[in-house]
Amino acid sequence: MKPSVLSSVCFFVLATHGFGFCQSSVQAQHTAQFRFDFSDIADDQFENHQSVPGFELNLDAIRLVQFNLDEDAVWMTERQKLHAKAMGMKYLDITDAPSNFGRLFEKQHFSYPPPNSSLVKPIFPLLSIEEMKTNLKYFSSFRTRYYNSESGRASSEWLLQKIRNYTAELATPEQKAIISVEPFHHGWKQASVIIRIAPKGSTSDPITVLGAHCDSINKKNPYLPAPGADDDGSGTVTILEAYRALLKSKYTPTTPLEFHFYSAEEGGGLGSQEIVAAYEAEGKEIKGMQQYDMTAWVASGSKEVVNIITTGVDTELTEFLTLLVGRYLDIPWVKEQQAKGTGSDHLLWTRAGYQACHAFEGLAVNANNENIHTRQDRIDASHEFSFSHMRQFAKLAVAFAVELSS
Structure with a gap:
């Protein structure tokens, strides 16, 4: 029997709290500083046994990893990171985070009035389940979207081109004048992708951000x-x-609106961490950020809901999210406090002092745990994979974008 996550790991802490750390003094002593106390994962499990081409992965690379927002980070190898992923553990890889991450300036705090825009609901009929099916069928056809693989690179290049095609085909001249679609390159193969919609004269205004991660493992x-x-x-x-529906509706925000597709979330929030650090270095203010990490699964026998996460998020923005669901969606919201282990990309914004929130496809007990992170995470894995449920989250994304940027 596989031991529980908490009891299966033991380690020695060698780093300071949070993102303020010194790397060089302990790096030479790394190898024995983190070990797993289980025997059902072979030492060579993560080797490239079939010599699959197109990967760059150094299993002995030394990384500084944080498993809990309230605990110290630990040094470990990339191989040990993969062991942790196999055990279902969540973490942030903060090896390359600036030592002053989140402390460059005091972030502006925003309040959120109840949603009341007349622009939101007319956009909903433009949301297409068939369009989502077509896109997800292709996006999930890449062998893997692992961030240090050629297929991971190809998947982000396809995504970038798809967004540029939508923009070229659907945007009005007025929209095209204020939209940019660019890759954000990292030190690994897969790029992140950022859509920026910045009305003239709004470059110093706070930004509304919708994010999702585009990698897989x-x-x-x-x-x-x-x-x-x-x-x-x-x-x-x-x-x-x-984004496609907003283009078709000819919507133009009055304050900056961005869509982020983060690389390397499965590596410990690596892509979003670099983007957040860059935004902070540029002194950018964020009006609100929402993460979309898994939006399709409705377990058999469960009630279809939007699960609004209450851990690692901003309280006021999270309350605003419940109001959006209540006003605009056809299904109810529930709230759930997750374990304190680190999770998705919104946490990097939270750690930097920005206001972020996260809504999930359902309660944790009903999650798609059997299929994710395996070859079975396909759209045809089960009738529980629901594009109509995804459409509810697309409506939420439209509402979040319009209410905060208009």
Whole structure:
């Protein structure tokens, strides 16, 4: 029997709290500083046994990893990070985070009046389940979207081109004048993608951000197939469809609006961490950020809901999210406090002092745990994979975008 997550790991703490750390003094002593106390994962499990081409992965690379927002980070190897992923553990990899991450300036705090825009509901009929099916079918056809693989690179290039095609085909001249679609390159193969909609004269205004991560991983071995349909192809396609509908509606925000597709979330929030650090270095203010990480699964026998996460988020923005669901969606919201272990990309915004929130596809007990991070995470894995549920989240994305940027 596999031991529980909490009891299966023991380590020695070698780093200071949070993102203020000194790397060089302990790096040479790394190898024995983190070990797992279980025997059902072989030492060579994460090797490229079939010599699959197109990967760059150094299993002995030394990383500084944080498993709990309230605890110290620990040094470990990339191989040990993959062990943790296989055990279902969540973490942030803060090896390359600036030592002053989140402390460059005091962030502005925003309040959120009850939603009341007349612009939101007329956009909903433009949201297409068939368009989402087509996009997710293709996006999950890449062998894997692992961030240090050629197929991971190709998947982000396809996403970038898809967004540029939508913009070229659907945007009005007025919209095109204020939209940019660009890759955000990292030190690994897969790029993040950022859509910026910045009305003239608004460059110093606070930004509304909708985010999803575009990578995937097979927890048994990163070289194995990982279609990532639910985690997180569903989130990617959800906010992509919201962007397409906004273009078709000819919506133009009055304050900056951005859509972020983050690389390397499965590596510990690496892509979003670099983007947040860059935004903070530029002194950018964020009006609100919402993460879309898994939006498709409705477990048999469960009630269809939007699960609004209360851990690692801003309280006021989270309350605003419940009001959006109540006003604009056809299904109810529930709130759930997750374990304190770190989770998705919104946490990097939270750690930097920005206001962020997160809504999930359902209660944790009903989550798609059997399929995610495996070759079975496909759109045809089960009738429980629901594009109509994804459409509810696309409506939420439209509402969040319009209410905060108009």
